[in-house]
Amino acid sequence: MKKGHFLKQMGIDYPIIQAPMAGGVTTNELVAAVSNAGGLGMVGAGYLNPSQLSEQILSIREMTDKPFGVNLFVASTVHIDQKRINRSQKLLSPLAEQLGIENNSAPLPSQEEIDSTFRQHIDVLLKKGVRICSFTFGIPEAEVIQKLKTEGVFVIGTATTVEEASLNEKAGMDAVVLQGSEAGGHRGTFAAAPEKGQVGLMSLIPQAADKVGIPLIASGGIMDGRGLLAAKILGASAVQMGSAFLVCNESGAHTVHKDAILQACDDGTILTRSFSGKLARGINNVFIQSLKGYEEEFPEFPVQNTLTSKIRKTASLQQNPDYMSLWSGQSPLLARPLSASDLVLKVMEEAKIAERDWMK
Amino acid sequence: MKKGHFLKQMGIDYPIIQAPMAGGVTTNELVAAVSNAGGLGMVGAGYLNPSQLSEQILSIREMTDKPFGVNLFVASTVHIDQKRINRSQKLLSPLAEQLGIENNSAPLPSQEEIDSTFRQHIDVLLKKGVRICSFTFGIPEAEVIQKLKTEGVFVIGTATTVEEASLNEKAGMDAVVLQGSEAGGHRGTFAAAPEKGQVGLMSLIPQAADKVGIPLIASGGIMDGRGLLAAKILGASAVQMGSAFLVCNESGAHTVHKDAILQACDDGTILTRSFSGKLARGINNVFIQSLKGYEEEFPEFPVQNTLTSKIRKTASLQQNPDYMSLWSGQSPLLARPLSASDLVLKVMEEAKIAERDWMK
Numbered sequence: 001m002k003k004g005h006f007l008k009q010m011g012i013d014y015p016i017i018q019a020p021m022a023g024g025v026t027t028n029e030l031v032a033a034v035s036n037a038g039g040l041g042m043v044g045a046g047y048l049n050p051s052q053l054s055e056q057i058l059s060i061r062e063m064t065d066k067p068f069g070v071n072l073f074v075a076s077t078v079h080i081d082q083k084r085i086n087r088s089q090k091l092l093s094p095l096a097e098q099l100g101i102e103n104n105s106a107p108l109p110s111q112e113e114i115d116s117t118f119r120q121h122i123d124v125l126l127k128k129g130v131r132i133c134s135f136t137f138g139i140p141e142a143e144v145i146q147k148l149k150t151e152g153v154f155v156i157g158t159a160t161t162v163e164e165a166s167l168n169e170k171a172g173m174d175a176v177v178l179q180g181s182e183a184g185g186h187r188g189t190f191a192a193a194p195e196k197g198q199v200g201l202m203s204l205i206p207q208a209a210d211k212v213g214i215p216l217i218a219s220g221g222i223m224d225g226r227g228l229l230a231a232k233i234l235g236a237s238a239v240q241m242g243s244a245f246l247v248c249n250e251s252g253a254h255t256v257h258k259d260a261i262l263q264a265c266d267d268g269t270i271l272t273r274s275f276s277g278k279l280a281r282g283i284n285n286v287f288i289q290s291l292k293g294y295e296e297e298f299p300e301f302p303v304q305n306t307l308t309s310k311i312r313k314t315a316s317l318q319q320n321p322d323y324m325s326l327w328s329g330q331s332p333l334l335a336r337p338l339s340a341s342d343l344v345l346k347v348m349e350e351a352k353i354a355e356r357d358w359m360k
Numbered sequence: 361m362k363k364g365h366f367l368k369q370m371g372i373d374y375p376i377i378q379a380p381m382a383g384g385v386t387t388n389e390l391v392a393a394v395s396n397a398g399g400l401g402m403v404g405a406g407y408l409n410p411s412q413l414s415e416q417i418l419s420i421r422e423m424t425d426k427p428f429g430v431n432l433f434v435a436s437t438v439h440i441d442q443k444r445i446n447r448s449q450k451l452l453s454p455l456a457e458q459l460g461i462e463n464n465s466a467p468l469p470s471q472e473e474i475d476s477t478f479r480q481h482i483d484v485l486l487k488k489g490v491r492i493c494s495f496t497f498g499i500p501e502a503e504v505i506q507k508l509k510t511e512g513v514f515v516i517g518t519a520t521t522v523e524e525a526s527l528n529e530k531a532g533m534d535a536v537v538l539q540g541s542e543a544g545g546h547r548g549t550f551a552a553a554p555e556k557g558q559v560g561l562m563s564l565i566p567q568a569a570d571k572v573g574i575p576l577i578a579s580g581g582i583m584d585g586r587g588l589l590a591a592k593i594l595g596a597s598a599v600q601m602g603s604a605f606l607v608c609n610e611s612g613a614h615t616v617h618k619d620a621i622l623q624a625c626d627d628g629t630i631l632t633r634s635f636s637g638k639l640a641r642g643i644n645n646v647f648i649q650s651l652k653g654y655e656e657e658f659p660e661f662p663v664q665n666t667l668t669s670k671i672r673k674t675a676s677l678q679q680n681p682d683y684m685s686l687w688s689g690q691s692p693l694l695a696r697p698l699s700a701s702d703l704v705l706k707v708m709e710e711a712k713i714a715e716r717d718w719m720k
Contacts, residue, residue: 161627162693181541182560196627200542200560202590203581203690207626210693221563230562230590233714266567267521267556330563333522333570354593359719 006175006215006237010132010154011067013038014348015228017217018340019242020071020134021185021253021327022046028056029250030340032063037341038348041066042134046073050120057128069132069156070125074140074190075118076302078111084299088307091294095287099314099323106309109302126151134158137278137301138190139171146172156217158188160197165208165216167191173214177240178204180220184243184269184329186280186301194279198271201231209235223334225350241347243329248340256321264332275312275325277304283332286322287311366535366575366597370492370514371427373398374708375588377577378700379602380431380494381545381613381687382406388416389610390700392423397701398708402494406433410480417488429492429516430485434500434550435478436662438471444659448667451654455647459674459683466669469662486511494518497638497661498550499531506532516577518548520557525568525576527551533574537600538564540580544603544629544689546640546661554639558631561591569595583694585710601707603689608700616681624692635672635685637664643692646682647671 007015018034020026022044031041043060045053053070060068089103096103122144125133133148134156148155149172157168158177168176179188180201189197201220208216218236222228223244231239245251247258260283270284274291278301282288291298298304315323336343367375378394380386382404391401403420405413413430420428449463456463482504485493493508494516508515509532517528517536528536539548540561549557561580568576578591579600591599605611607618620643630644634651638661642648651658658664675683696703 162625163627180560180562181558182563192627195630198541199626199690200540200562200581202540202561202578202587203542203626206584206586207691207693218562221560224566226566226594227562230593233590233593233718234586265522266559266563267523267552270555330559331567333567355718358593358715 009174010040012040014344015232015238016040016344016347017069017238017240018042018245019219019240020044020069021242021246022071022073024252025246027250027252028059028063030245030248030252031060031068033250033340034245034344035064035066035068037344039344040132041068043068043070045070045121046136050117050124053121054124054128057124057130067131069134070130071134071136072118072121074135074138075114076137076300078109078114078303079300080108080303081299084297085303085307088298088304091291091297092307092311095290095323096311096314099311099318099320101310101314103307103310106306108306114302122148125153132156134177136186136188139168139173142171159208160187160189160204161192161199162204162208162211164189164191164197165212169212169214175215175217175237176212177217177219178208178236180204180218182221182330183219184281185327186276186278187271189279194273202234205231205234205236221329221331223329223331225347225352225354227331228347228351229354242327243332243335244343245340246327247335247337248343249337250340254316254319254324256316256319257324257326258337260321260326261328261332261335262337264328266330266333268332269328269330273298273304275305275308277301280325280327281329283326283328285324285326287324369534370400372400374704375592375598376400376704376707377429377598377600378402378605379579379600380404380429381602381606382431382433384612385606387610387612388419388423390605390608390612391420391428393610393700394605394704395424395426395428397704399704400492401428403428403430405430405481406496410477410484413481414484414488417484417490427491429494430490431494431496432478432481434495434498435474436497436660438469438474438663439660440468440663441659444657445663445667448658448664451651451657452667452671455650455683456671456674459671459678459680461670461674463667463670466666468666474662482507485513492516494537496546496548499528499533502531519568520547520549520564521552521559522564522568522571524549524551524557525572529572529574535575535577535597536572537577537579538568538596540564540578542581542690543579544641545687546636546638547631549639554633562594565591565594565596581689581691583689583691583696585707585712585714587691588707588711589714602687603692603695604703605700606687607695607697608703609697610700614676614679614684616676616679617684617686618697620681620686621688621692621695622697624688626690626693628692629688629690633658633664635665635668637661640685640687641689643686643688645684645686647684
């Protein structure tokens with residue numbers, strides 16, 4: 001099992017990883033607070049440009065001498081399908097109107113730009129000496145993994161099925177995040193069809209544990225010590241928590257987003273591809289409901305993400321939860337608006353209590 | 361927690377309940393073997409007529425003096441929507457052709473017949489002195505629950521969300537099965553919209569444990585001691601296992617069905633309403649794939665179930681997995697074709713080992 005060894009390799013005290021939530025959630029303060037508390041803070045760098053990433057790494061380093069990690073989106077293939085783009089713009093236009101804007105969206109992403117950003121991200125990590133790097137939306141090319149490993153970077157993949165976990169192991173990843181169907185935000189599914197990559201953690205962890213030799217990091221719906229202990233018993237070496245840290249004081253999530261999670265129920269989330277073209281779990285709202293039935297017609301990620309970006313930004317500025325992407329896992333009733341360090345310590349304490357109660 | 365108390369109330373030794381799988385899976389031999397081993401055998405009576413149920417109870421009693429239970433479908437409202445029926449028959453007809461038959465289906469169910477069968481089932485249980493009764497697809501009327509409780513029957517509900525669990529508690533249920541999204545077969549969702557009732561156990565158990573006072577029985581993807589221990593740590597008092605017992609020697613499931621589970625992967629199942637009009641999880645096959653995209657057009661349960669019955673039966677007779685409903689949870693890689701008593705004892709042993717390893 002090498003449980004202790006795994007934590008030692010990463011240089012952290014507790015098996016708690018703060019999920020790398022892209023889009024401004026993982027502030028310097030959040031990442032540093034989690035790492036300082038003994039967990040692993042992670043920068044969600046998916047939407048950052050290389051100089052922003054570089055700056056964030058420097059700033060975090062001023063706030064902690066503990067290890068922290070960076071998560072990158074594996075470069076997507078950009079499909080420019082003008083018919084789908086037109087259809088999407090037509091469907092989005094009445095929603096933009098509701099917000100009092102015209103949906104003249106940002107320039108479409110280009111393949112060159114996306115590939116180049118990914119390469120530059122890797123260079124930044126290596127130059128700045130980041131020791132832990134995780135990936136989502138696929139597995140990077142062998143040379144990239146090799147380069148990182150040669151420089152002593154601990155590399156972590158993301159999987160939503162046993163097969164995807166095996167592929168990560170074969171590619172040389174040091175550990176793999178198992179993203180259960182409970183998880184909030186974008187599905188990391190890359191080898192399976194989207195509907196196949198929706199396996200619950202109670203199924204995913206033990207089946208992966210039997211087939212895969214590298215340490216497993218369980219993510220999806222885990223927000224307290226009971227979840228941590230249960231995940232470890234099923235075969236995980238650590239947990240990665242997203243929504244739990246999203247509602248913390250140091251998180252950069254919009255107050256409207258935090259409040260939506262704190263008021264949601266277990267059955268209040270839904271999987272949708274309307275926001276970005278990639279399946280993601282968020283709190284059901286007007287945006288999602290309005291586009292239900294059209295989801296399959298939208299362009300793929302990241303094109304659709306660009307097309308909805310003005311709507312999402314405007315909704316944020318207007319504090320209007322109806323049109324924001326309110327990513328959340330399936331356990332909002334367990335959310336607690338604490339400081340990130342209090343959360344880390346509380347989860348560890350709860351796990352110990354759960355263990356002690358269990359032994360009585 | 362009253363863990364021990366709960367098992368004592370039901371009169372069983374181990375917190376393992378064999379899921380009541382309707383449609384011939386829960387043979388007398390299976391139910392009796394599970395109960396004799398110290399777990400709780402359950403008859404899936406949903407599709408039995410009252411005299412079949414009566415006979416099965418008598419036969420099981422000859423094979424065990426331990427308690428066993430019966431599960432009933434709460435009487436559905438029959439919607440006869442001729443337009444949907446015609447559409448369904450048109451869509452099913454080419455599939456029937458593939459099997460060399462005409463899909464002249466059985467007579468449609470009538471509301472009177474369904475209501476009367478449910479009442480007669482309750483009478484059979486009371487007359488035969490069955491001590492444990494569980495329900496799925498809803499909560500029966502208050503008088504039914506009251507009648508059963510007055511006669512000392514232990515009543516168990518089914519929930520797929522925290523709200524549904526609370527409704528079961530308010531209705532006076534003695535315990536409630538939490539059906540996670542991992543579970544095989546029909547979803548028990550009744551208060552929530554179908555897509556909302558898909559919460560994974562890692563989320564569903566702890567959130568329900570915080571809100572509901574009656575004992576919780578976790579079901580969905582649990583097939584071994586790790587799952588049992590994890591479910592208990594999350595807040596469940598027992599587990600209910602379906603696919604795990606379906607592949608056992610004593611189960612009445614078709615060999616083709618057992619083999620399909622034993623050869624499936626974690627991502628091989630899918631939710632579909634094409635077989636019955638109610639959302640259910642099974643192994644993806646030609647039948648499901650052929651009707652993808654039309655699912656919302658079918659009549660509701662139990663009408664669609666009647667319309668597909670000849671196809672399913674013919675496919676079974678022809679040993680053709682392409683057109684059978686191969687219900688399975690999301691953990692087929694954990695399936696073991698053992699005797700039911702060996703499985704019960706093995707799961708208990710594994711849970712003890714998992715606990716001991718954990719404490720090291």
